[in-house]
Amino acid sequence: MQVTIRLFASFRVGRFVEETRDLPPDASVADVVRALEIPAEAIGMIMLDRRHAPLEQRLHDGARLALFPLLGGG
Amino acid sequence: MDKILRVNMTDLSVRTEDVPPDWAGLGGRGLTSTIVAAEVPPTCHPLGKNNKLVFAPGLLTGTMAASSGRLSAGAKSPLTGGIKESNSGGTAAKLFANLNVRALIIEGQPADDRWYSLHVDKDGVTIQEETELVGAGNFAVAEAVEARLGKKVGVLTIGPAGEWKMGSANISVKDPEGKVRSIGRGGLGAVMGSKRIKFIAVDDTGGPRVQVADPAKFKEAALRFSKTLLEHPVSGQGLPTYGTAVLVNILHEVGGLPTRNFTAGQFAEHEKISGETMHDTIVARDGKPKHPCHPGCVIQCSQVYNDKDGKYLTSGFEYETIWALGADCCISDLDDIATADHVMDDIGVDSIETGVMFGVAMEAGILPFGDGKGVIRMLREEIGKGTPLGRLLGGGAAAVGRVYGITRVPVVKGQGIPAYDPRAVKGIGITYATSPMGADHTSGYTIATNVLNVGGHVDPLKKDGQVELSRNLQIATAAIDSTGMCIFIAFPALDIPDCLAALVDMINARFGISLTLEDVTNLGKRILKTEHEFNLKAGFTNEDDRLPEFFAQEPLAPHNVVWDFTPAEIDAFWNF
Numbered sequence: 215m216q217v218t219i220r221l222f223a224s225f226r227v228g229r230f231v232e233e234t235r236d237l238p239p240d241a242s243v244a245d246v247v248r249a250l251e252i253p254a255e256a257i258g259m260i261m262l263d264r265r266h267a268p269l270e271q272r273l274h275d276g277a278r279l280a281l282f283p284l285l286g287g288g
Numbered sequence: 289m290d291k292i293l294r295v296n297m298t299d300l301s302v303r304t305e306d307v308p309p310d311w312a313g314l315g316g317r318g319l320t321s322t323i324v325a326a327e328v329p330p331t332c333h334p335l336g337k338n339n340k341l342v343f344a345p346g347l348l349t350g351t352m353a354a355s356s357g358r359l360s361a362g363a364k365s366p367l368t369g370g371i372k373e374s375n376s377g378g379t380a381a382k383l384f385a386n387l388n389v390r391a392l393i394i395e396g397q398p399a400d401d402r403w404y405s406l407h408v409d410k411d412g413v414t415i416q417e418e419t420e421l422v423g424a425g426n427f428a429v430a431e432a433v434e435a436r437l438g439k440k441v442g443v444l445t446i447g448p449a450g451e452w453k454m455g456s457a458n459i460s461v462k463d464p465e466g467k468v469r470s471i472g473r474g475g476l477g478a479v480m481g482s483k484r485i486k487f488i489a490v491d492d493t494g495g496p497r498v499q500v501a502d503p504a505k506f507k508e509a510a511l512r513f514s515k516t517l518l519e520h521p522v523s524g525q526g527l528p529t530y531g532t533a534v535l536v537n538i539l540h541e542v543g544g545l546p547t548r549n550f551t552a553g554q555f556a557e558h559e560k561i562s563g564e565t566m567h568d569t570i571v572a573r574d575g576k577p578k579h580p581c582h583p584g585c586v587i588q589c590s591q592v593y594n595d596k597d598g599k600y601l602t603s604g605f606e607y608e609t610i611w612a613l614g615a616d617c618c619i620s621d622l623d624d625i626a627t628a629d630h631v632m633d634d635i636g637v638d639s640i641e642t643g644v645m646f647g648v649a650m651e652a653g654i655l656p657f658g659d660g661k662g663v664i665r666m667l668r669e670e671i672g673k674g675t676p677l678g679r680l681l682g683g684g685a686a687a688v689g690r691v692y693g694i695t696r697v698p699v700v701k702g703q704g705i706p707a708y709d710p711r712a713v714k715g716i717g718i719t720y721a722t723s724p725m726g727a728d729h730t731s732g733y734t735i736a737t738n739v740l741n742v743g744g745h746v747d748p749l750k751k752d753g754q755v756e757l758s759r760n761l762q763i764a765t766a767a768i769d770s771t772g773m774c775i776f777i778a779f780p781a782l783d784i785p786d787c788l789a790a791l792v793d794m795i796n797a798r799f800g801i802s803l804t805l806e807d808v809t810n811l812g813k814r815i816l817k818t819e820h821e822f823n824l825k826a827g828f829t830n831e832d833d834r835l836p837e838f839f840a841q842e843p844l845a846p847h848n849v850v851w852d853f854t855p856a857e858i859d860a861f862w863n864f
Contacts, residue, residue, distance in 0.1 A: 222537050223530055223564060231559075258521070259741055264543050264846060266745065280541045286522035286740050286779045287532030287563075287589070287607050288733050 215239055215275035219246060222282045225256075237273060244269045246279060258284030290390045293413050295406060297483045298337060298396030302413045307390050313799075315347035317373045318770030318815050319391055320362030324371055325818045327393070330825035334366035334475075335453055335482040337397035343384070343444070343488075344392075346772015350385025350498035351506065353794050354514040356772045357381045357582035359444075359461060365474035366482075367455040367641070367684055368701040368726040370823040372474035373769065377581030377590075377604075378461030380442035381772060384408070386492035398484045403451075406488040407437075410495045418486045423448060425634035425672075426460040426468050429487050434466060442490035447636025450477030452674050454682030455702075456641040457481065460633065465592075467603050469581050472638040473728060474703060475684075501800030509793035516787035517586050520780035522742060527589035527776060528578040532607035534563030535707070535735075536614070542739055542748065543846045544712035546705070547615045548657060549647035550698045553712050553844045555615035561622050566593070566605065569622065574598050587776050593626050602630040608729075611707035612643020613663060617650055624660030628667055635672040637682060642667075644704030645685040652692035654681075696838045701726035701828070710835055711844040711851050713738050713748040718758035718853070721833045722861040724819035730775050732762035736782060743782030749849060755861050763864070766819075767812035771795065813864060820862065830859050 218234045229250060237245070243260055247269065260267045261280040273279065290312075292305040314322055320342045332338035341363045348356040359381035365372035384392070387410060398404070405418040421429050429445040443462035450457040457477030460468035471477075500506045518524045526534060539545035540558040547555040559565060570577050576592040581604060595601040605626060613625045632639045646663055649655060654677075655662040670678030680691060685704040689697030698705040703726030710717025715734030723731040734757050738748035746753045761778075768775060771791065781787040792805055823832075839851035 220541070222541075223526065223534055226564065256521075259538070259739070261541050264541060265749070266741075266747070282538060282541075283526065284521040284740070284742070285526040285530070285534050285538065286736065286742060286776070287527065287535040288730060288735065288775065 215273070217241070217246070217273050217277045217279055220278070220280040222280065223285055224283050225252060225281055241273050243267060243271045243273065243279065246273070247281065252281065256283055258282050290388050292391050292393065293389055293408065294393045294395070295413055295415065296396045297394060297398050297404070297485070300398070300415050302415065304412050311390070314770060315349070315390065316344055316358065316360040316770040316772050317362070317375065317766060318811060319344040320360045321371060321373050321815055321819050323391060323393060324362045324364065325822045328364050330364070330822050331827065332364060334364045334369065335478060339364050339479055339482070341394040341476065341479045341483060342391055344390060345381040345385040347770060347795055348798060349381045349772035351500060351510070351794070351798060352584070353510050354517055354584060354586040355774045355777060357584055358772050358774055359384070359471070360769065361459060361471045361476050363476055363479045364826070365476070366453065366478045367475040368703050370701055370726065370826055370828060371724055371819045372476060373725065374471045374473045374476055375769060376461045376469045376471040377585070377774070378442070378463045378469040379583060380444055380461050380490050382583055383442040383490040383492040386497050387495040388498070394483050394485065397482060403484050403486050405486055407491070408488060409491040409493065421486055423451070426636050427634050430460070430462045430466060430468060433487060433489050437489055437491060439466070440491070443487055445487040446477040446480050447634060448672060448674060449636040449682050450481040451486070452679065452682065453478040453481045454637065454679065455684040455687060456637040456645065456682050458636055458638045460636060463581055464583055465603070468633055469604055470633065470638065472640065474725065477636050500798050502797040506794060506797035509790045509797055512786055513790035513794060514586055516780040516784045516790065517777060520784060522779035523587045523776055527587050530563035530567050531589055531591050531605065532563070533566050533605070533610050535607045536562040536610060537564065538739065539708060542712060544709045544739070544748065545611065545615050546698070546707065546709045548618055549616060549651045549696060550709065551696070551842070553709050554846060555618070557620035558615065560620040561610050561614040561625065563607070566622060570594070579603065585774065587774060589776060595623065601626045602633070605629055606639070608707050609639040609643060612640055613646065613660070616643060616647040617663065618658040619660040619663065620658070621660050624664060628660070628664050631664060631667040631672065635667065637671060640706055641684045641704045644698060645681060645688050648685045648689045648694055648697055649681060651696060652688065652694050654692070697836060699727060700835060701832055703727045708735055709844055711839055711849045712847050714751060715746060715748065715754040715757045717835055717851055718754050718858065718861060719762065721835055721858050722758065723762065724816070724823050731765055732758045733765070733775070733778065734758055734761060736779065742779050749847060751853060751857070755857065759861055759864060762816055763809060763812035765812070766815040767808050770811060770815065830855065833858055
């Protein structure tokens with residue numbers, strides 16, 4: 215299945231801003247995070263199709279996955 | 289010995305007073321709001337002689353506590369008609385604290401049309417007539433006062449917008465680099481202008497400095513406190529690297545980035561104005577990605593942004609400003625927004641109110657959406673020169689909406705709504721509706737928990753838990769605003785228990801008292817209720833705690849959600 219992955223802030227360093235990857239049908243957010251060599255504890259927010267999602271969430275074909283480190287502002 | 293300085297501009301007299309016992313445990317917002325509530329008639333005209341402008345450093349300002357140098361200002365607001373507290377970085381808070389000045393109260397109004405300056409030093413306050421700097425921008429005032437009195441002197445100043453008593457006028461505070469920070473919201477610059485004060489100089493030479501009751505305990509607590517700020521990923525890494533503008537891409541992704549005068553929740557050109565782009569641009573142009581807004585800040589979320597030729601363009605370039613002129617006005621050129629930011633700092637207008645106002649002005653057809661050069665021209669040539677159109681634009685979003693017959697006017701209690709759409713991030717809508725300040729994200733920043741997963745998670749798209757979240761954060765914020773601490777300490781405070789424990793330990797060691805965390809929470813409740821009571825006496829009712837009608841009528845893409853809280857659900861906020 216095709217999943218579009220978007221990375222933000224420090225996750226972009228040495229990786230990419232946006233990439234579409236071909237993933238096995240049962241892939242989860244955690245699989246993507248592992249493949250990108252991002253430590254799970256560095257994850258602040260996971261947005262799947264513009265909604266907050268947990269690390270163990272299964273992905274689906276055509277999904278848009280956004281990964282953010284812990285960030286703030288205001 | 290701690291003191292209150294009182295300046296009467298009607299008879300140009302000055303008094304030094306003891307701190308009344310009731311005020312002894314108060315600082316920052318706790319003190320400015322208490323003084324305004326006690327001494328300002330709630331129904332007075334905000335620009336008349338009965339309003340008072342009050343400045344106060346926080347309870348911990350002037351100590352070695354990290355990030356404790358915020359200056360609070362309070363008055364009845366000419367923008368909202370209610371009580372107003374706004375705070376800022378810069379150097380003045382620390383200098384007031386070094387002089388043991390707990391508050392400066394400015395009251396009355398001169399009968400003639402002369403301008404004055406105040407000079408605060410170890411001997412009290414002197415009032416002088418000012419002629420040379422009348423009409424000058426804030427950068428010129430800061431520079432001229434430095435040249436007259438030395439680099440170390442703190443400066444509070446108003447630009448032409450404050451002189452003209454515009455509803456969006458702010459008060460600028462000189463920062464450690466000789467540039468300015470802003471006491472931005474609610475038109476407090478207009479109140480200073482109504483007192484005919486162009487600037488206030490603060491000189492701590494020979495001042496007694498802050499006496500800490502138990503220095504050893506204080507130092508121990510201060511080190512623990514700093515450690516939590518540096519340890520937390522938001523205050524320790526995210527903010528110093530990307531600044532607050534990192535939120536552009538986050539809110540776009542969440543679908544809550546108000547775009548084109550609050551008609552959509554996403555901005556197609558978000559990457560061009562993002563914190564990531566800003567960071568790379570600053571580094572490429574030899575600017576400073578991290579920078580403190582006040583001495584002793586370890587978070588350093590500010591930055592210096594240079595132009596294409598590597599020359600200073602602006603500093604303290606915040607998410608709110610970038611969002612307001614960017615997504616909300618559809619301007620995608622970060623250099624245009626930076627230029628506008630600098631002009632707003634110079635003429636002395638709040639960059640949130642002004643950005644929101646331009647969104648309304650664009651909808652009204654005064655200028656097209658996306659016209660960055662047009663915004664810069666209007667700031668310089670209309671608002672900055674006080675033309676009739678400029679006076680209207682400087683009056684803020686509500687004034688422009690009313691005059692041009694616009695129905696989509698994003699304000700609460702007359703104050704422009706900041707950078708988070710309340711339809712897609714519902715907790716912040718409760719804060720906008722209920723805060724005694726009018727629409728103000730900082731007074732109960734639910735974005736932390738609704739969006740950023742700091743302090744847990746409350747789903748931004750559902751109503752559940754939002755009133756409680758906003759209430760808890762508004763109470764905590766009122767207390768934090770009393771310490772002189774930057775509100776960004778809330779990020780570690782929400783996740784690391786020792787952060788607040790160390791904060792309370794510092795207050796206790798500073799004053800030789802034994803408050804508990806519950807006492808500090810109760811202080812927050814008391815401040816919020818005092819402010820609410822003032823507004824009720826000023827004529828506000830529950831019906832003022834509402835968002836504009838269009839939020840309930842116009843679904844916001846991409847989630848296609850509306851604002852759906854009932855009046856009774858909102859009013860439950862005040863059940864504490």
